[in-house]
Amino acid sequence: MNKKQLKQYILEDFYRYFGTYDKKMYYRYSFTYPNIAFTKALRLAKYYKDKNKIKYLWYKILHRRMTTKYGFQIPIETEIGRGFYLGHHGSVVINVSSKIGNNVNIGQCVTIGQTNRGPKQGCPTIGNNVFVGPNSVVVGKITIGDNVLIAPLAYVNMDVPSNSIVLGNPARIIPRNNATEKYIQNEIVGIN
Structure with a gap:
């Protein structure tokens, strides 16, 4: 998967909630709507796992924090x-x-x-x-x-x-x- 495909996956996940690709809505809800924020962190951690150790560590910590906070137990892999x-x-x-x-x-x-x-x-x-x-x-x-x-x-x-x-x-x-x-x-x- 390349970065363009990753972005497309994240936008498609967002589209499933609101039926739009509106950028203002995306930036508004991608960090405040728990389901979208979790899925985004999950996808980003998976993407960076073998590509960038620092970004992977950041998104892995974010993913783990959201797992505890929101109750989603979905491993990165x-x-x-x-x-x-x-x-x-x-x-x-x-x-x-x-x-x-x-x-x-x-x-x-x-x-x-x-x-x-x-x-x-x-x-x-x-x-x-x-x-x-x-x-x-x-x-x-x-x-x-x-x-x-x-x-x-x-x-x-x-x-x-x-x-x-x-x-x-x-x-x-x-x-x-x-x-x-x-x-x-x-x-x-x-x-x-």
């Missing part, structure tokens, strides 16, 4: 696609080995984690245009397809095909072509 959206701050835990696609919404109190034993030992891979509702748990070496809505309070430990809604504990999968319609707002198009 986590693979996250473009247009990442954190619905509310507080209690979001994502395992470092998880992979998250483009245009993904994560609600509050969500865990995307690892299973330590059994046939699904490992971490999830989440596709594009996925909504993970509040208090949901997604665990194990599973694949969540594209255009999937994981409802609040769902416990997902199985593969989910694209164009589905997932409900409950144990999870129940309901096929639906427009599963995330009106849930993925301000979608970044042309990146899937």
